[in-house]
Amino acid sequence: MSLKQDNALVTGSNKLQSLIKNAAAKVDWKCVTTVLIAFIITRTMIVVITYLSMAEIPLRDYPLLPRYNPRNIIADGLIRWDSDNYIRTAESGYNTSNLQATAFFPLYSILINLTSKITGNIWTSGLWVSNISFLIALFYLYALAKKEFDEGVASRAVFYISVTPTAFFFSTVYNESVYLLLIIACFYYARDGKWIPAAIAGSLASATRLQGVFAGVIILLEALWLQGFRFFPKPWGLKNQQVQIKNDIFLIPKAWKGIAAAIFSLSGLFVYMIHLKSKVGDPLAFLHITNNFWGKGISVDWLPRLIQFIVDQHHEIGNVFSGEISGFQYLPDLVITVLLLPIIVIVFLKFRPSYGIFAVLSYLIPLMSGQTVSMMRYVLPIIPVYFLFAMWGKRQWIDRLIIGVSLPLQAFFLILFSHWWYAG
16 A cells, blocks of 8 residues: 555544544533433333333223233333324224224324334334434423523423323323424424424424424414514503504514414325315314214313313212222323413413413313313423423422422323223
8 A cells, every 4th residue: 555545544534533523522412411311211110110010910901902912011011092093094094984093193103104114013113103202302302491591401301301290101102202302393493493494393293183283383473573573562551562562563574484384384284184085085084083082172162061071070080089990080180280270371471472372272272172181191292391390490309309209100100001091
């Protein structure tokens, strides 16, 4: 080898080392470490608890839904309830013989189908999709919280969402983690006025679940906010309000890029409606099935219906304290509904409008079905709540209280879920 070739090799090697060093210097290693620790610890806990409980505690006799291979007790314990609808849709799509599945939006099932091409197993592919989506979501969550606050809040927010009592849903064959990822990404990009990735994230979110249309609200509010639009101006005098409103009106046209992105974010829903029209003849089948089959349709008289629902279920809840577990499913949802109300109010008043209004919508819309069923799962993606807790968690006793209460509850609910007692 000639001297010229030797020099070329040395130069190339030095350039490669320089590139690696530069790339490593740009990595936020605190973020990587925090996310990986939170993910590995909590997901390992889920695997261990699922394995031990499935091995030692008899399952509820609940033969209505198919089970994954009972010999793989970890995967089997994480594939429950709504998982069947996602898997069947991934296998055969939507059709008139399975209309109830239209309530479950298509993106998650599409990802399961695509992943199964690699894994060769349609059942466990959902677990891969969910866990990988949750891991990526944690990176986005840390980055977003760090932008809004600081590293301490970001680290605590990542841990709090990982240990929250129903966070095991992020590792089951449910679409919670995919929706979480897309909503956080939408916040992350819209906050900086990056409308194209925000619009793409929003479009995918609206193809994941109906609440994905909130992404359009997020983008719209951020677009106006970044132009100086102020929704709740101070001081509160009438004259000041009139002046502020006039100023805000002239700012709206300047936000046209964000407004266009907000409109585009609804495309996932529109494409799904077009698909349903061609497959089952009803573009609004998901709404009709949600109302008629699942009993969760939104109505204008939702508040008296909600009150009546709570009154009707007090006997079931009372039976829990008498040792009757069948009524347990109503208790945690009712408790979280009550406890979270003041938290949502604080978020609305304390944070920027996109966070506050997203929190209010995410909390209220499920209740407009006139029931509290599944509220513990529905409130999982309200990320401003974790930011608020992370701010409070600067106090050591609050931090220990949150983690000390959340982890045992997550283990408890996971056992109930895997044993057919709790659907979330």
